[in-house]
Each structure stands twice: as structure tokens, then as C-alpha cells.
Amino acid sequence: MTTNNNDMFADAARDVLADQCTPQVVRAIEEGGRTAEATTALWEQLEATGLADALLSEDAGGAGLGLGQVFGVLEQCGAHALPLPLGETMVARALLARAGVARPPGSIALARGEHLANGGLRCALVRSGQVAAAVLVQTGTEWRLLNTADAQGAAQALALDAALTWTAAQVQAAPAVEVNGALDVRTLQAAVVAAQMAGALSSVFQRSLQYANERQQFGRPIGKFQAIQHQLAVMSEHVFAARMAAQLGCSAGHDGMGVVPDRLRVATAKARCSEAALVVSELAHAIHGAIGFTEEYDLQLFTRRLHAWRQTAGSEAYWYGVAGEALLHHQGMTLDIVRRITDVDTVL
Structure with a gap:
């Protein structure tokens, strides 16, 4: 993939974010969280661009890019204060596809978790946890895909971040994901x-x-x-x-x-x-x-x-x-x- 093609993806991200991710939209999502109309509308616009699937192989319906080739897309997310985890979703979908695990609808956050004595699981900080539909969680060498709607949440310093906790039953019901052992x-x-x-x-x-x-x-x-x-x-x-x-x-x-x-x-x-x-x-x-x-x-x-x-x-x-x-x-x-x-x- 050439630099010009990389710029093409960055330009696509810039265009859609400049038009759809305005400061007014950012504020509306921060205020309304996952259930805000602005959250759904913006994510639908991002899905329509195909950027969320950019790291998937071409056979899987993606663009077959690597992380370095979508740097410009990630940069534009920060440049427009995007309040949704597009970058994390791109990565999570690539990992799920490699593991043969069906991806959930909506955005996916990434987080580190810890097992609780009662068999539950807690993530002290889930970036964009109040707007993501799911979280791909690593606990030691184990990875699981968990639904945020099932979790008990607590707010964090940044408006859309959250601390999330799942019960033992919810953890056991969540699909395990096999991920490259070198990945942290x-x-x-x-x-x-x-x-x-x-x-x-x-x-x-x-x-x-x-x-x-x-x-x-x-x-x-x-x-x-x-x-x-x-x-x-x-x-x-x-x-x-x-x-x-x-x-x-x-x-x-x-x-x-x-x-x-x-x-x-x-x-x-x-x-x-x-x-x-x-x-x-x-x-x-x-x-x-x-x-x-x-x-x-x-x-x-x-x-x-x-x-x-x-x-x-x-x-x-x-x-x-x-x-x-x-x-x-x-x-x-x-x-x-x-x-x-x-x-x-x-x-x-």
C-alpha cells in the first residue's frame, strides 16, 4: 500500500469527521452517551465509510491494511476529538476476524481486566466505555468479548470513559478470543x-x-x-x-x-x-x-x-x-x- 493510498484513507476520515463530528456533535455525545441520537447517527456515518473494517483482510471484506497504514485515520480521530472508539474498533475487528469470532454490531473498546474472587471480571478503565457496544478485554493471556450493556458501570474522569464490572455468569457466557501470544x-x-x-x-x-x-x-x-x-x-x-x-x-x-x-x-x-x-x-x-x-x-x-x-x-x-x-x-x-x-x- 503506497503513501498516496494511505493519504486517501486519511482524507476520507478527514472529510467525514469534518462534516459529521462537529464540536456540537461531540458535546451531544458526551452528554447523552450510548443512547444519544448523535451517537447512533455518527457511528452509522463512520460505518458507511468502511473505515472500521480497514484492518480486515480483503477476503474478509476489508482493505487489508496494517496499523501503520491507518495512522492518518487514527490521527484524524484525535484531530476532530472523535468521541467514539473507531481506532479500537478497527483493531478489535481485525483480531476477532483472525480468531474466527463473530463481531458484534456497533463499536468495540479495548481494555485490560482483572478477575474477581467471585468469578466476575472488572476493568478499572474502559476508554469510551459509555458509548462502545462491546469491549475486547485481556486478563492475563485470556481475551474475552463482553457486552457493555450487561456491565455495571461507574464514571471516570473523562466523560465517556467508564469502569465496568461483569458477573461470573456473564464472563462465562462471553466468547473467548484466541489472540497472538505476543500481543499485549x-x-x-x-x-x-x-x-x-x-x-x-x-x-x-x-x-x-x-x-x-x-x-x-x-x-x-x-x-x-x-x-x-x-x-x-x-x-x-x-x-x-x-x-x-x-x-x-x-x-x-x-x-x-x-x-x-x-x-x-x-x-x-x-x-x-x-x-x-x-x-x-x-x-x-x-x-x-x-x-x-x-x-x-x-x-x-x-x-x-x-x-x-x-x-x-x-x-x-x-x-x-x-x-x-x-x-x-x-x-x-x-x-x-x-x-x-x-x-x-x-x-x-
Whole structure:
């Protein structure tokens, strides 16, 4: 698949999201959750594009793409603050198809779970758990596909996230899914989230740049002041570095199809994007001043997500720890690890 074809999928995502995933729609879904009319309407539009099946083989009705080839799609999800788990659904459907498990209708979230003493199962954090129709859960080496409507839920910091718990009977009734033993849901989710963070970071930067050029103070745009220019320059450095790292995180992995990402590349991606989230959000709000903190202003739709996504699947501290551990156990030169991470032959 060529870069031009990859851009074609990203352009398709950009077009549908720009038209259908407006700030008004995002707010309506955040307020209404799974039962909101906006939730159903937006998901139907996304299904109609075929993007949710992009990682399926062509024989299974998909496009036969790998994770790296849909980076642009994932990036657009973040750039438009998409409140539905399209990226996770793409991955989950590919894994279900490989395992021969029928996919449920609607969107699918990814999560790590833990078994309870009574035989039940609990996920402390299900990203988009309040809008997803199902969750593909990993507990140790076991994977199960669970219905969110059956779960007992509790709200989390981000409006659409949830903590979900299922009874022992519900867990036993859920289909088991055989997944590549090398795959860890945290690593997979971190790759997806990093790509979305790259898109959200870019949107925050573009909005800040536009505001700095439009906001007048002392007779000229505030973007003409050196202090603001310096803040924008720092933002730009973080945004573009994070995007490059996120591309690495989605590059081809161990399964020959690009659905299982390289853990060390993902560590680089998620750590860099999580680190950038704090700096870029802080500077964006500094440039916008008081208006940036109001609920009515759209900036918060992105910065709230960046702060939440920073912690999702591990913060920069966790992933820098993963990278540091790999370095300590490496017997060769440090440069060899750098080359392994940045080898452009397998990146997009």
C-alpha cells in the first residue's frame, strides 16, 4: 500500500469527521452517551465509510491494511476529538476476524481486566466505555468479548470513559478470543492512543496559532509579540516531534500484518506524546487566556482529552521505564536500539 493510498484513507476520515463530528456533535455525545441520537447517527456515518473494517483482510471484506497504514485515520480521530472508539474498533475487528469470532454490531473498546474472587471480571478503565457496544478485554493471556450493556458501570474522569464490572455468569457466557501470544492490549492501545494524541496536539496548535493571529492587543495581533512567538515555537517543536514518534509507534510489528506493534517503538511514541500533552495544553491555555478555560470554547474538547489520554495505557513515566529497561538489558551499542526504533524501512 503506497503513501498516496494511505493519504486517501486519511482524507476520507478527514472529510467525514469534518462534516459529521462537529464540536456540537461531540458535546451531544458526551452528554447523552450510548443512547444519544448523535451517537447512533455518527457511528452509522463512520460505518458507511468502511473505515472500521480497514484492518480486515480483503477476503474478509476489508482493505487489508496494517496499523501503520491507518495512522492518518487514527490521527484524524484525535484531530476532530472523535468521541467514539473507531481506532479500537478497527483493531478489535481485525483480531476477532483472525480468531474466527463473530463481531458484534456497533463499536468495540479495548481494555485490560482483572478477575474477581467471585468469578466476575472488572476493568478499572474502559476508554469510551459509555458509548462502545462491546469491549475486547485481556486478563492475563485470556481475551474475552463482553457486552457493555450487561456491565455495571461507574464514571471516570473523562466523560465517556467508564469502569465496568461483569458477573461470573456473564464472563462465562462471553466468547473467548484466541489472540497472538505476543500481543499485549496495553501496548496495542498505547499505539492507537498516541496516534490520536498526535492529531489532537496538532489541532490545539493550529487553534492557538489562529487565535494568536486574530486576537488584538495594544493595536496588533498578540502573535506579533515575542513572548507569544516563543510559546508557539515551543508548541510546534513538541507537536511535530510527537507526530513523528506516533508514526513510529504504528509501524509494522511482529505479525507480518502490522496489527501487533513493536513494544519499544510504542514506548517511544506514547512517552513522547504524553510528555507533549502537558506542555502543549499548558501553552495553549496560556495563549488563549481566560476564554480558553470556558466550557463553551472548543479548546477544552481537545485539552481535556489530551490530559486523559496522557494516562491511558500508561503515562510517559511508565513508557520511559519500558524503554530504559530495554536499554539496560541490551548487550550491544545504544545506537543499535536507536536504529531499531527509527528504521524507516518499516515506517509508513
